[in-house]
Amino acid sequence: QAKRRGGGTHQIVDLRTAGDSRDRHELEQELRVALARSELDLAYQPIVRMVDGSVVGVEALLRWTHPARGAVPAEAAIAVAEQSGLITRLGAWVLERACRDRTSWLVEHPGQPLDLSVNVSPRQLMTPGFVTSVSAVLGVTAMDPAALVLEVTEGILIEDGDRAMRVLGDLKRLGVRLALDDFGTGYCSLSYLQRFPIDIVKIDQSFVSRLGPQTTASAIAASVTNLAHLLDMEVTAEGIETGRQHDEVVSIGCDLGQGFLYAEPTSTQDLFAQPRLSGINA
Numbered sequence: 001q002a003k004r005r006g007g008g009t010h011q012i013v014d015l016r017t018a019g020d021s022r023d024r025h026e027l028e029q030e031l032r033v034a035l036a037r038s039e040l041d042l043a044y045q046p047i048v049r050m051v052d053g054s055v056v057g058v059e060a061l062l063r064w065t066h067p068a069r070g071a072v073p074a075e076a077a078i079a080v081a082e083q084s085g086l087i088t089r090l091g092a093w094v095l096e097r098a099c100r101d102r103t104s105w106l107v108e109h110p111g112q113p114l115d116l117s118v119n120v121s122p123r124q125l126m127t128p129g130f131v132t133s134v135s136a137v138l139g140v141t142a143m144d145p146a147a148l149v150l151e152v153t154e155g156i157l158i159e160d161g162d163r164a165m166r167v168l169g170d171l172k173r174l175g176v177r178l179a180l181d182d183f184g185t186g187y188c189s190l191s192y193l194q195r196f197p198i199d200i201v202k203i204d205q206s207f208v209s210r211l212g213p214q215t216t217a218s219a220i221a222a223s224v225t226n227l228a229h230l231l232d233m234e235v236t237a238e239g240i241e242t243g244r245q246h247d248e249v250v251s252i253g254c255d256l257g258q259g260f261l262y263a264e265p266t267s268t269q270d271l272f273a274q275p276r277l278s279g280i281n282a
Ligand code: C2E
Pocket: 045, 060, 061, 062, 073, 074, 075, 078, 094, 119, 120, 121, 151, 181, 182, 205, 238, 239, 240, 241, 258, 259, 260, 261, 265
């Protein structure tokens, strides 16, 4: 079904054309093939504790290298998978692969039990049997549930709050932790933090990039952080790129940070080659 492309032309997937249904259909077919042929991979981005810069965890991020198109942005691949329903299989692949990787790191680096964050898309979260599949993966990969953080986005909490609440409660009973990803990008009110069993709030990069002394963004981020701490949650600042943002995040009191300033997402082979990772707990 996938259209033949002459002359090895490299086509870049553009999120803006994802509305073009022919394009989307083509990408969907190719994603099916990719799942079968292991063109998919995971990159891991370190998450650091702000007070001492130690790496306490990693976030798994999907990487798809298409033989002709090249690197397909994770957001495009996930959008196509969500629309086609392929997300259930793709999400299961990501979760199992990430848990397996984490288990093998633990064998090689027993002194460094990193927390593992895995993104869960809205449709994946709401798929019947999702909780059962998470439980099965934990078992088959011998993954410590307490070390797994599932990252969900606020949209689903708003759209289908009651069902989301049941699923999140079931996940909590497995012993995994939950993070609210991309906080500050949608319309999620602060009351959601109290209503849902969230352990970690991730302040979105678009917010972090606007932080600075005496800015509204910093005032809001500080109140979110204070509230999260009152509710016994941790706060991660995403997409920290500059020393100035780092300083601001520290003064706001965020617990954890993630961003190119500390480390970019890397392959599992390179992860432990980073000085911060190989250095701590040595
Ligand atoms: P996210 O979960 O918010 O992940 C963080 C994104 O920010 C990643 O982009 C990461 O590479 C990028 N990032 C981290 N630090 C910086 C920084 O300092 N500057 C900048 N400019 N970017 C930074 P990526 O890997 O392209 O993923 C984009 C989004 O795609 C993710 O956002 C997540 O929503 C989704 N995604 C990726 N992998 C998966 C997956 O396995 N499953 C699901 N459901 N979604 C995924």
